[in-house]
Amino acid sequence: MNEYSFIIAPEMRIRDENKEAAIREKAMEMIVKEGFSGMSMQNLAKAANVSPATIYIYFKNREDLLNRLYNEVQQTFTDVALNGFDPELSFTEGLWIQWKNRLCFVIKFPVHYAFYEQFRNSPLVNHSDIQMPAFKENMKQFLTNAVKRGEIRKMDPEIFWSIAYGPFYSLIKFHLEEKSFMNRNFKFTESKMKEAFQLVIKAFR
Amino acid sequence: MNEYSFIIAPEMRIRDENKEAAIREKAMEMIVKEGFSGMSMQNLAKAANVSPATIYIYFKNREDLLNRLYNEVQQTFTDVALNGFDPELSFTEGLWIQWKNRLCFVIKFPVHYAFYEQFRNSPLVNHSDIQMPAFKENMKQFLTNAVKRGEIRKMDPEIFWSIAYGPFYSLIKFHLEEKSFMNRNFKFTESKMKEAFQLVIKAFR
DNA sequence: TTTTTAAATGAATGAATATTCATTTATTAT
DNA sequence: ATAATAAATGAATATTCATTCATTTAAAAA
Known part of the structure; x- marks a missing residue:
């Protein structure tokens, strides 16, 4: 027993x-x-x-193993991203929590994240799968609220997403590659993250 | 003969x-x-x-083939990116030319670009290689000039890069995946690119 | 203890892998 | 035409691949 x-x-x-x-x-x-x-x-x-x-x-087989790894990492990642998040939060505060949560995940599970990125950029991934409905609903609501409150102007969710998170993921890439850009060291400290975040917020004002 | x-x-x-x-x-x-x-x-x-x-x-062998494909695409991509570009250009104009050139490449050579992204996100890539010295020199000079002229404030090149290009690459991903975000269609028209670009410029002001 | 069940295994299978090699083919100089 | 050269080849090689299967092991119920 x-x-x-x-x-x-x-x-x-x-x-x-x-x-x-x-x-x-x-x-x-x-x-x-x-x-x-x-x-x-x-x-x-x-x-x-x-x-x-x-x-x-x-x-079941090799493909099943890979798919389940991907789905597991995606699930954990979105769970972590929603930690302490609420779509009713102010735009600045909500986005900042998202950035912090995502960085936490990358630092805590660098191998999981690297695997995830590699899989996502390979043809093995199935883009047509509808996934993470709860996460997507949160993000959608967050964007709607921010527009309603007049914190940001109305825009395509893709444009919102690319400005709000594109810079973040770009920095994460530098961080993980360490010696990449201009063959220069780069450490992604919290203060550098904050600096980039402030610029992103300005874009939305 | x-x-x-x-x-x-x-x-x-x-x-x-x-x-x-x-x-x-x-x-x-x-x-x-x-x-x-x-x-x-x-x-x-x-x-x-x-x-x-x-x-x-x-x-020489399979590895050599892959590496030479990667280097060739990278070379063409940076060549295209520098088309009509000059580090003496104003910040807004220079960055806009870069965006337009990069989009041109992606639209003209979608398979090359997809291969490039897949290779870059795989462990096959050698991040420690010093490559594209001319391109990097141009980018560095462009950033320096913009700071000198007071068009943007002084910042780490990685932060500059992530704000200036992170959103662009994020949009390109949506464009190439077509049916990805919120399971919604997305076509990256020139006007949408311009809309995102204006927001990015605001971040730097 | 005995029985039952599924977890766990090592060895085996046939298909597919990167690379090589002895020949053949095509091109150009003589 | 002939010789010379490298391009081009198809078949062969040894290795590695994902997967299966007959068997053994361990755990818990009876």
Whole structure:
């Protein structure tokens, strides 16, 4: 008997959650370090200390594994982004919380984020999937409210999004590549984030 | 005898430039459609109507092929971006030319651009390479001049870059994904680009 | 303890992979 | 025409790939 007995059939031998977690983590690590083709099922099994066949207990196949990793990261990311957020917040305060939350995620889970970006920029991603309905509803409402209150003028959500978050993601890229721009070091401190944020806010005034 | 006889040894049979071009184009197409692992050397050969061995006449190996594709696109992209640009231009005019030039490239070579983005977001890219020195020098000078003239205040080049181009690349992503944001159509017309550009300029004022 | 169930496995499978190599083909100089 | 040269090739190579399967292991119910 264990804490999950009430959910699963009593005769079941429970799956080792550590095994699945190891597979997930190692898969993302390998993809971030070596690319998608660097993560073969056999090498993944070795890295996660399981048999190749074990992976197929937890995931239908390679594609299923990749998709579930992507969806998991996306879910966590949007959850974190909504931490303490409310579409009724003032435009400046709401957007600032979003920036801070997103930075938190990137700093806490750099490998997850790198995997996410790589997947998103590959043809493996399915853009036509309708996802994160709650998150999108929040964002839509936030934009509507800001317009209603006259904090920003009415505009296409894509234009709003690109001005509000484009600079943020651009900075994050510099931060993660570290030695990229003009072959110069760049550390994304909170004060630099604030500086960029102030400029973005000016754009909306 | 042919028009190149003065460059190459007279006994050489000249390489078929169409073959190399076909290999390059098909490689990018396959990668954009199916990802890196979708471009096997054998399938590429088939798509380009050559023998697998022929690819190795033009490229040392698979890695060399990918790197040369990336460098070629990057070179063309920065060349196009500098079309009619001068670091002595006013800030607003110079930045607008950059936006227009970049959009031109994306519209003219969508497959090249998609390949470029996918490669840039993969671990195959070598961030430590010092590249495009002329382009970078132009950008640096442009920023310096704008500060000198008092058109914008002094700031880190990364912050400048993220505000100046982050929104642009974000819009381009929406444009190329077409049905992405809020599962809504988005067409990046010149007038929408101008609208976003005006907001960006406000950020710098 | 015995039985039942699914988790976990290592070895095996056939298909696909990047690259090579012995030949052939096409071009130009002689 | 012939010789010389490199382009171009198709078939072959050894390796690696994702996936499967017959079997073993572990856990919990009876």
